[in-house]
Amino acid sequence: MRGSTLRVTAGWLTIAGLGLAIAWWSAERRRTALFQQLIDRAQHGAVAFASEDVAALTGTSADLNRPEYRAVKDRLIRLRAVSPGIRFVYLFRSTAQAGRVVFLADSEPETSAEMSKPGDDYPEAPNSPGLQLILRTHQPSTEGPLRDSFGEWVTAYAPVGDRPPPGAPRTVLGIDVSSADWRHELWVARAEGFGLIVLLLGVPYGAWLYRRRELAHSREVRRLSAAIQQSHSAIVITDIDRAIEYVNDGCTAITGYAPDELIGQPSRLLLPENADEVQRADLLRRLLSGERWVGETQMRRRNGELFTARAVFSPVRGPDGRVANLVAVIDDITDLKRSENELRIARDQAEAADRAKGEFLAVMSHELRTPLNGIIGFATLLQDTSLSSEQADYVGTVRKSGEALLALTNELLDYSRIDAGRMQLDPQACSPRQIVEEAVELLSTRASEKHLELLVAIASGVPAHVLADPGRLRQVLVNLLGNAIKFTPAGEVEVELAAVPLPPGPANEPRVRLDFTVRDTGIGIAPENQNRLFVPFSQVDASSTRKHGGAGLGLAISRSLVWLMGGEIQVASEAGAGAEFRFHVPVQVLENNEGLPPLPARRLAVISANSRARQHYATLLEGWGLRVDVFENITALPPTHVHDALLVDVLARDAALWPALLQSHRALADCPVIGLVSVTLPAPLRDSLRASFRALLKKPLRDSLFHAVLKNVLRE
Structure with a gap:
């Protein structure tokens, strides 16, 4: 389309350029013809004067009374009258001795203010190239458009009489036409030339373009008609x-x-x-x-x-x-609606199956873990009794098998929760250093059995306490450490922890990114196999399962947990050169639990049916600098909004009633509400409360977490 437009434009520009060239040529041709016509008129007029009449004129005011002057002037007037386009006709005389050019007579009536009298000087003579040329050569000449005291003119000059001898006076006939008429003639010539090109080339070209557009339009209409007809x-x-x-x-x-x-x-x-x-x-x-x-x-x-x-x-x-x-x-869309209905039924069935699977796994995990804990516990007790070496080996095998089966059961339960989107974090105050130390301590025995060096490096910038889920952090770290120990036959396993500052959170709370690194000197992982590491139920090769055991769920669960915590997990490794797993999570930095700082001076309401609990919460909150009002139930709250936050002790027996109670109390429309729930409260019921509470905290309270939550809520 763009190329076609450029070609059409180029065609029009070519025609326009050719038209301008012809217009210029026509104007030049007309200019030459007009000059020649003007010279012809001047020559014809010059021969009409009797030489004795012209010779009798002296070029002075005395000529006004001479009959010869009258005869010359009448002839000039008649000459102008027969040529309407001529404005002035006049006779000049040039005297070489005096160097003057004077009027002899002109075509103006004696009553005209523009009449030039005999002997009047023509002051523009030196600046008239045509006049100077005829005076030198005695040949007809033209000039103009030039402006003089009478206006702007195009002039033709013709000599009167035979060529005089050198030094003798010369008589010249001049004819003036208006420069406006002259230019009009030239513009007419240009227009005729340009119009001719437009007529000969522009009109056919435009007709061709119009026809081409009509044909293209017809093709488009046919295509559109065919598309509509065949749709x-x-x-x-x-x-x-x-x-x-x-x-x-x-x-x-x-x-x-x-x-x-x-x-x-x-x-x-x-x-x-x-x-x-x-x-x-x-x-x-x-x-x-x-x-x-x-x-x-x-x-x-x-x-x-x-x-x-x-x-x-x-x-x-x-x-x-x-x-x-x-x-x-x-x-x-009959078939589409039928398919949608079938898909809807299939989706409902899949969701029902998923719920059944989740319920089955939850029940089975409980049913399996109960006897497994018994087996592991009694196997541990048996190991502390007097056993023969053979019996000790048997009991050790039973214990290890039970622990492996328990770990597999826990992994299956975690995976089912993650797969169903039911995995929830439990953020609380925790020590990153303690998490690393506990994970290392948990696996130190296994590393010692393989004679591996287990190293820990914690950077100095790691905060003492953060708000995170310590259980899930520990789970990911234990999984990575366990794999490192499992696939490292000799050498060392190193754990590193560092902290990178992050921009403050929404409530301007300090935040850092905890960077965990687990590095080993084990068998490594080929790059082409690394994309299978985080796939559920997948391992690098089947020999790993036979030699080391496991269901291939640990890394998949770890990645999902890291994502759930807002972080990323990565691996860098080569076959035979060990492996390095890194994961990072953003966390909020908490102050040390010892000597928690005062909170902003705010007023809180505490609702609890237990009087001792009310007293406990009031004492704790007042110690942080808050004003506290305690109430036995929500109906005792004042009808107007006077509190900055509300703390509710939610009992299991009336937990389901609280959303409606909070909604019905108008004074709580803009008041943030914090709920305290029992750790045994069923998860579905706890989930149903989240929409009505700004935060839900498990009892017994951790002071650091409670303090951090209150601090964030009161800043909002």
Whole structure:
């Protein structure tokens, strides 16, 4: 399209350039012709004067009374009269001795203010190139347009009489025409030249372009018509009275009607017999107002069968801007609706199966862990009794097998929770250093059994306490350490912990990124196998399962937990060169639990049915600098909003009632509410409370976490 536009523009520019060139040539040609015509007139006028009359003139005011002057002047007047385009006709005389050019006579009447008298000097003579030329050469000449004291003129000069001897006076006839008329003639010549090119080239070129555009438009119309006609969708065009004017092949295929059976018929023929006329009238009104309608509706085939259709009704405006036609694009979505229904049923069944799976795993994990804990516990007790070496080996095998089975059961339960989206974090005050130390201590025995050096490096910038889920952090770290020890036959395993500052959180709380690194000198992992590490139930090769055991869930669970905590996990390794696993999570930095700083001076309300609990919470909060009001129940709260936050001791027996109670109390509309719940409160019930509480804390409270939550809530 761009290339075509450039070619068309180039064509017009070429024609315009050629037209300008011809216009210039025509103007130059006309200029030459006009000069020649003017010279011819001057020469013809010059020969009309009797030499004795001209010779008798002295070029002084005394000539005014001479009959020769009168004869010359009358001839000049007649000469101007027979040539309407001429403004002035006059005679000059040049005297070489005096170096003057004076008027002898002109064509102006004696009553004219512009009349030049005999002997009047022509002051512009030195600046008149044509006049100077004829005085030198005694040959006709032209000049102009030039401006003098009488106006702007184009002038022709012709000598009068024979060429005088050198030094003798010379008489010259001058003819002036208006420069405006002269320029008009040149512009007419230019216009004629340009118009000729436009007529010869521009008009045919424009006609060719118009024809080409019409042909392209016709092709587009044919293509559009073919596309509409062959569309699988039914396309129906009606007038504003809903009489059908056009249907395509798709309409025939969907409805079963031939085009001649529909054209001219009302569109109601395609609708169910019980179609709502009120809705149809409302739809027509909206379409006539220029609106577009998209939706699903019931339609009827030729055999009377009803089908579900997705339809788009659009108004089409005529040249006057009014709606002239209505266009409907209709698709039969009966099969689609059937498929959607089947998918909906399949989804419901899958969700039911998923719920059943989750419930089964939860029950089975409990049922399995109970006896396994018993087996492991009694195996441990047996190891402390007097056993033979063979018996000790048997008991050790039983204990290790039980621990392996318990770990697998826990992994399956975690994976099922993550897979179902039910895994929830439990953020609380914790020590990153303590998490690392506990994980290392937990696996130190296993590392010692393989004679591995277990190293720990914690950077000095790691905060003492952060707000995070210590259990899940420990779980990820234990999994990575366990794998490192498992796949390192000799050498060392190193754990590093560092902290990178982050921008403050929404409440301007300090935040850091904890970077955990587990590095080993083990067998390593080939790059082509690393993409399988985090796939559930997948290991690098089958020999790993036979040699080291495991279900291939640990790293998949670890990655999901890290993601859940807002972090990332990465691996860098080569076969035979060890492996390095890194993961980082953002956390909020907490102050040390010892000597927690005072909170902002705010007023809190505490609701608890237990009087001792009320006293405990009041004492704790007042120690942090808060004003506290205690109430036995929510009905005792004042009707107006006077508290900055509300602390509610939620008992299990009435936990389900609290959302409605909080909503019904108008004074709590803008008051943040913190709930204290029992650790044994069922998870579904606890989840149902989250929408009504700004925060839910488990009892017994951890002071550092409680302090941090209050600090954030009161800052909001």
